[in-house]
Amino acid sequence: MTSRLQLLESFDTLLNPERFRDYGPNGLQVEGNERIRKIVSGVTASRALIEAAVEAKADTIFVHHGLFWRGQDGCVTGWMKQRLALLLAHDINLFAYHLPLDAHPELGxxxxxxxxxxxxxxxxxxxxxxxxxxxxxxxxxxxxxxxxxxxxxxxxxxxxxxxxxxxxxxxxxxxxxxxxxxxxxxxxxxxxxxxxxxxxxxxxxxxxxxxxxxxxxxxxxxxERYGAQAVAAHIAAQLNLDHEFIDIPNPA
Missing domain, CATH: 3.40.1390.30 (NIF3 (NGG1p interacting factor 3)-like)
Structure with missing residues (x-):
């Protein structure tokens, strides 16, 4: 078990998000449980992945495509409301790294x-x-x-x-x-x-x-199925956390 802050620092140290001009925020996008035991990694923070993480009893989700992007209107309605409601109801942290996850020379x-x-x-x-x-x-x-x-x-x-x-x-x-x-x-x-x-x-x-x-x-x-699971597995091993990659099929 580790703290949310320690997990964030570990991801940031590995991926160096400050180096990139990106299309949305990198790092902790939704705050959940302070104590971390299990990470579920996936490609996109879809409702299906969040539901799977709940089923897997994870307290943290790590993805490449998060919830927030430049140009959004900021309204919490429809699909955004549904995803956020699930994360908040189950006290799940959402970490998302976009271009930093593409770029890492070994795990990206x-x-x-x-x-x-x-x-x-x-x-x-x-x-x-x-x-x-x-x-x-x-x-x-x-x-x-x-x-x-x-x-x-x-x-x-x-x-x-x-x-x-x-x-x-x-x-x-x-x-x-x-x-x-x-x-x-x-x-x-x-x-x-x-x-x-x-x-x-x-x-x-x-x-x-x-x-x-x-x-x-x-x-x-x-x-893009490989980077999130590689980074999450690396950090989970480093911090002695459980990790599970869940692939939500997507034809795109």
């Missing part, structure tokens, strides 16, 4: 996603150095863009969206999990042969065809 979303694919990060690129890029490994799973698509679909257990030529060779692979469509052009400038992220918007298909760089969108949720 991008680092863990790269590990799942067997990629060793060589350098960063893009705004706030959130993009990762690596030399293509010399094995069968990376023989060409088509082989990479098959590897991704097997690892993530879902189809991906691919724009490019599947027989094209790969020299460098760039990736940035989640909704990182804007990192495609910086990835091209960094010399990538293929770029992997969670989502695709209309312009990226044209860029891929015109620049000869393959684009793979493998799902926002699917690409």
């Amino acid at each position: 979303n991008n680092a863990q996603f790269g590990l799942k694919l067997g990629l060793s990060t060589q350098k960063r690129f893009g705004e706030q150095d959130l993009g990762f890029i690596a030399e293509c490994p010399s094995n069968e799973g990376f023989a060409n863009a088509g082989a990479l698509v098959q590897r991704l679909e097997k690892e993530l257990n879902r189809p991906v969206t691919f724009v490019g030529k599947k027989d094209s060779d790969i020299e460098k692979i760039a990736w940035c999990t989640g909704g990182a469509q804007s990192y495609f052009e910086p990835a091209i400038a960094a010399g990538a042969s293929v770029f992997i992220t969670g989502e695709i918007s209309e312009p990226q298909a044209h860029y891929a065809r015109e620049c000869g760089v393959s684009y793979i969108a493998c799902g926002h949720h699917a690409s």
Whole structure:
């Protein structure tokens, strides 16, 4: 068991949220029990995850996508009221870290996603150095863009969206999990042969065809299932707390 303040300090020390210009507050978003015994980690602070955390008898939830974002109207109605009511009724702390969780060099979303694919990060690129890029490994799973698509679909257990030529060779692979469509052009400038992220918007298909760089969108949720559980498990072990990752399926 540990204190809420000690847990917050541990997360902040690991993730350094002060370094990032972000779209919402990082850290403790909803205050719950002062004493911490069990952390449930997940991707998004959805009602389904909160309900699962209640069932798991957790006093803390750790997520990548929290409740509060820049541009919200601030009204506690509808889905916001329902989620907050559950957290407050059960005295559950909600910790959320967005870009700091993407960026951590070992435990973050991008680092863990790269590990799942067997990629060793060589350098960063893009705004706030959130993009990762690596030399293509010399094995069968990376023989060409088509082989990479098959590897991704097997690892993530879902189809991906691919724009490019599947027989094209790969020299460098760039990736940035989640909704990182804007990192495609910086990835091209960094010399990538293929770029992997969670989502695709209309312009990226044209860029891929015109620049000869393959684009793979493998799902926002699917690409960001790894960082929250890695960070929460690390801190839980450090503070001798129970931890459970709960994945709430999402087709997006």
